[in-house]
Amino acid sequence: MTFALDISVPSITMVQGKTFEPDVSSWREFLWMVPNTFNRWLTSEEYKTDLIKRQINNLRELPEKWDGQYAQPVSVVAAQAAATITYLVSGDYAHLAQFFPLPNGGIQVEWFIDGNELEIEIDEMGSAYVTSVDNKGKLLFELEFTLIKTDVIKQIQREVDRLSSMLDKK
Secondary structure, eight states: OOOOOOOOOSOEEOTTSOEEOOOOTTOOTTTOOEEOTTSOEEOHHHHHHHHHHHHHHHHHTOOTTTTSSSOOOOOHHHHHHHHHHHHHHHTTOGGGOEEEEOTTSOEEEEEEETTEEEEEEEOTTOOEEEEEEOTTSOEEEEEEEOTTOHHHHHHHHHHHHHHHHHHHTO
């Protein structure tokens, strides 16, 4: 079963009528281009969207009890939230995110670089929690958040950029 995720950005209208406009000034939209299976070139934004969709669709295909015990399939709400959050915070670095199913029907999105870890857990109802730990095990921040909390989204975005820059220096 393939699930078509709607992660149309740059603006997302929230339930309370507020609109979040992510800062896209740092995205290098046409810098990174890769061919896809249709021999068509994708811009980095299209590539990022496609990569996120493919990884989440793979998780959505897991059946009930995928862990051999009590695990639930990934919920539509968790899939939508994970796709949107990952898109908003990853800039040009979506290829660094790893996606894992959670037994409750949620999704974990993780960036792990040189012992530094940024982890976002989205439960089956779409509630999101973020934790960032440096390579010495020091907790940098731990928060529950929603897409309306643009200051938290920007903080996560800065952390993804910081972790990604570590790879650029290698």
